[in-house]
Amino acid sequence: MKNLVLTLVTLSFLVNPLSAHAKRVYLEPGDFLSQSFPKTSPDANRLLITGDLKTNLRKVLSGRYSKIRIPYWQSGNKTAWILERIGKERPITAGFVVEGNRIVSFKVLIFRESRGWEIHNEFFTEQFDNAYLKDKQKLSNQVDNITGATMSVDAMKTLARMALLLHAEVISKNSTP
Amino acid sequence: MSNLHKFHRYTGVGSAILVLILSITGLLLNSTDLELDQRFISNSWLLKQYSLGEFPVQSYAASDTIVSKSGRYLYLNNEAVSEMNESLVGSIALQQDILIALPNSLLLISKEGEVIDQLFDYSGLPERPQALMVDTLGLVLLKGQNAVWQSDSNLSAWQQISRKNISWPDAIETPSVLSKEIQRHARTHEISLERMLLDLHSGRLFGKIGETLMSLSAVALIFLALSGVYVWSRRQ
Incomplete structure (x- = not known):
């Protein structure tokens, strides 16, 4: 009995319900861009969120984006986006490369939340490969949840939809005479 | 009444308040709909426990x-x-x-x-910026570590200049x-209600003593569960 109580007391001290908000940089945004455009290094362009794009973006985000002008990098029909969204409390920075209206690369660049960092792993990010927007701006790919990281997972799904929507806008603007 | 039965009773009564705090704060922390991270505490006594110090402007x-x-x-x-x-x-x-x-x-x-x-x-x-100003022509001047840069108000293109x-x-x-x-x-917008409840849940709001008390209350709960089942099985 005495031993059991001692073990339980020790275990209770080992349980730590708090963990600090540490900023984890998995890939510097500059490095993400160099990897995305190894042969060319395009300058940043900026897309202004107005009109129909603003309306559609509001639907995807269920609210407004934190900035009015969004930087992007373009080479031919390929665009790269560095976007931010709060999972639970702090913004997660993610990079997307879109080509032919499909996601060709997705990386979690900076993670600032206390939980849910597992989303930077390849087993999660590769679920977005070749994803495109279906009707009503839904994501074509099934993305599995990670227990304990639901809000971070949802944030990344939303950003993927956002990147695809912004890419379509840029390409349609380019093709308009 | 056996010794274990008595000990079970005393443990139950002795840890009641702490167990209630543990359970209620746990319930609240689990309710994401309450948006506790968006609400802040302004009570001066509670804020004092965090020793926030000065807020320079x-x-x-x-x-x-x-x-x-x-x-x-x-x-x-x-x-x-x-x-x-x-x-x-x-x-x-x-x-x-x-x-x-x-x-x-x-x-x-x-x-x-x-x-x-x-x-x-x-x-x-x-x-990386070190200082910022706008000149008489309305151009933006940026002081970096190595050079001074100039841009128009669109901030789309920067030119290095040699103005001294x-x-x-x-x-x-x-x-x-x-x-x-x-x-x-x-x-009054520094400590969220969620953080305060989390600190109350873990006992950290009251320092090492609070932490120890909350850990003991968790041990008491485990003991109550085990001894309760044991006493019940003996009666059967």
Whole structure:
């Protein structure tokens, strides 16, 4: 009995319900861009969120984006986006490369939340490969949840939809005479 | 009545209050709908437990607007417009907007406080800002570690210039009424209700003693469960 109580007391001290908000940089945004455009290094362009794009973006985000002008990098029909969204409390920075209206690369660049960092792993990010927007701006790919990281997972799904929507806008603007 | 039965009773009565705190705070923390991270505590006794100390206010003038930073907020005059962890390096008023220099970026914000854009080294910022000003022609001048840069108000292209003897604006002393107002806001918007409940749940709100008491109450709960089942099985 005495031993059991001692073990339980020790275990209770080992349980730590708090963990600090540490900023984890998995890939510097500059490095993400160099990897995305190894042969060319395009300058940043900026897309202004107005009109129909603003309306559609509001639907995807269920609210407004934190900035009015969004930087992007373009080479031919390929665009790269560095976007931010709060999972639970702090913004997660993610990079997307879109080509032919499909996601060709997705990386979690900076993670600032206390939980849910597992989303930077390849087993999660590769679920977005070749994803495109279906009707009503839904994501074509099934993305599995990670227990304990639901809000971070949802944030990344939303950003993927956002990147695809912004890419379509840029390409349609380019093709308009 | 056996000794174990008696011990079970005393443990139950002795740990009742702590177990109630543990359970109620646990229930509240599990309710994401309550948005506890968006609510803040303003009670001075509770805030005192966190030993927050002073909330210095750092300010720069941007024409008729005073841009300040205190705690984890950015203020335009007395209005908190955005959460921000970095310190200020400078600020200027453009024709319609305000440009704020931070150690690693430039933040473009409307006079109503809406964030328009943020320039980082990978998205068009030529160098880490050290000071910011607008010249008589309305061009933006940025002092970097190695050079001085010039841009128009669109901030789309930066040119290195060789102008010397520029008197870069310093931080200003925040007017005392504004300073007090900002400090009050920053202090009462620092600790979220979620954090307070989490600290109460773990006992950390009351330091090492609180932590130990909460750990003991958890042990008491485990003991109650095990001894309860044991006593019940003996009666059967």
